[in-house]
Amino acid sequence: xxxxxxxxxxxxxxxxxxxxxxxxxxxxxxxxxxxxxxxxxxxxxxxxxxxxxxxxxxxxxxxxxxxxxxxxxxxxxxxxxxxxxxxxxxxxxxxxxxxxxxxxxxxxxxxxxxxxxxxxxxxxxxxxxxxxxxxxxxxxxxxxxxxxxxxxxxxxxxxxxxxxxxxxxxxxxxxxxxxxxxxxxxxxxxxxxxxxxxxxxxxxxxxxxxxxxxxxxxxxxxxxxxxxxxxxxxxxxxxxxxxxxxxxxxxxxxxxxxxxxxxxxxxxxxxxxxxxxxxxxxxxxxxxxxxxx
Numbered sequence: 001x002x003x004x005x006x007x008x009x010x011x012x013x014x015x016x017x018x019x020x021x022x023x024x025x026x027x028x029x030x031x032x033x034x035x036x037x038x039x040x041x042x043x044x045x046x047x048x049x050x051x052x053x054x055x056x057x058x059x060x061x062x063x064x065x066x067x068x069x070x071x072x073x074x075x076x077x078x079x080x081x082x083x084x085x086x087x088x089x090x091x092x093x094x095x096x097x098x099x100x101x102x103x104x105x106x107x108x109x110x111x112x113x114x115x116x117x118x119x120x121x122x123x124x125x126x127x128x129x130x131x132x133x134x135x136x137x138x139x140x141x142x143x144x145x146x147x148x149x150x151x152x153x154x155x156x157x158x159x160x161x162x163x164x165x166x167x168x169x170x171x172x173x174x175x176x177x178x179x180x181x182x183x184x185x186x187x188x189x190x191x192x193x194x195x196x197x198x199x200x201x202x203x204x205x206x207x208x209x210x211x212x213x214x215x216x217x218x219x220x221x222x223x224x225x226x227x228x229x230x231x232x233x234x235x236x237x238x239x240x241x242x243x244x245x246x247x248x249x250x251x252x253x254x255x256x257x258x259x260x261x262x263x264x265x266x267x268x269x270x271x272x273x274x275x276x277x278x279x280x281x282x283x284x285x286x287x288x289x290x291x292x293x
Contacts, residue, residue: 009226011045011280015072015214015240016273018051018061020193020233021250024268029064036274040281041067048072048217050210052191052202052236054114054122054161055080057142075189075202075236076213077161078116088216089116090208091159096184100163100203101153103182107175112164113155121147124155135166135198165201172199179203189236192254202236211239218243231276233257233268248276 016022016037024030037047049062050072058073062082070087072079079087097113104111109130115122122145125131131139139146149155165175169192179188185206192199210232218228230237230244233253241247241262249257251267258264265279265286266272278284 009224009245011040011229011246012223012227013046013048013218013221013229014040014277015048015050015228015230015244017210017232017234017237017240018049018053018058019191020252020268021231021237022049022268022273023061029061030271030274032271033273034065036271036277037065038067040277043281045281046221046223048214050076050214050230050232050237050240052189052200052210054078055116056118056122056145070217072210072213072217074114074161075204076208076210076239077204079213079217087220088213089161090205090213091116092162092186092203092205094156094159096186096205097156097160097163098153099184100182100186101151101156103184104165104175104178106178107165107167107171108152110165110167110171110175111152112166113152114161114164115155115158116161118145120145121155123147124149124152126150126152131166135200138166161204163203165203167199168197169194169199172201175201191234191236194254209239210237211241211243214240215243229276229280231265231273246280248272248279 022029041047048070051058052075055073055078058071070081077090113124123142124147187204187206187208189202225243226245228244229246230240231248232241233250247262248265249262250272251264265276275286279286
């Protein structure tokens with residue numbers, strides 16, 4: 001785990017998560033958050049979106065910002081520009097993926113492979129029977145990319161981006177324990193939405209995370225961690241927040257994350273991204289940073 005280091009250095013890079021952070025409960029970017037990010041960009045601060053979404057699935061959201069930027073997608077596995085230029089990929093080796101499918105036989109009905117490609121076959125699973133209830137919205141948005149392969153190992157003709165396990169929170173807690181016992185060289189990240197009884201467990205290559213991808217990008221840009229601001233809300237954001245010199249946790253995060261000692265901004269329903277940016281750039285108090293529209 002990277003240690004957090006909070007300083008007052010001038011910010012040069014803002015890293016912002018999408019779901020639960022940039023998107024409000026209606027799955028939209030609020031006008032106040034949009035204005036705050038554009039204002040930061042006008043002041044010469046780089047904005048990078050850091051998300052668990054695949055690049056293709058993140059694009060319609062990020063394009064709304066209205067300026068050029070880079071995306072760290074799939075929880076750090078792929079860093080790519082809006083125009084499709086790739087900076088870095090960190091794929092899960094095919095052999096490790098096969099071993100993982102074998103170890104996780106009990107969870108085969110919740111297993112999803114994702115590949116760094118466009119069109120059908122970017123997402124592979126065996127069937128929908130054990131997924132529809134908990135992840136129906138995600139499936140509906142991705143139907144054009146889904147291919148059904150039985151057994152799922154037959155799809156492993158190249159290295160995938162990740163292996164995902166999706167389902168109710170209690171079921172995915174069991175999957176996490178099984179992964180912990182596996183002994184495989186992997187990174188395991190979880191994203192939880194208790195209100196929807198949904199948990200997504202992403203298995204990536206060892207050492208792959210949002211935090212390490214953000215660190216790689218900051219080093220490439222010549223930006224010190226003290227000059228990096230990050231805003232997130234979920235467990236898969238922990239490494240990113242720990243790396244950033246100015247981390248902010250959304251007010252809608254779980255009590256466990258809110259208790260980690262990071263500054264807490266407003267929720268995603270209250271313009272929390274804008275509140276954090278205004279606090280850093282203008283010294284506005286977090287509890288009074290948003291003026292009602």
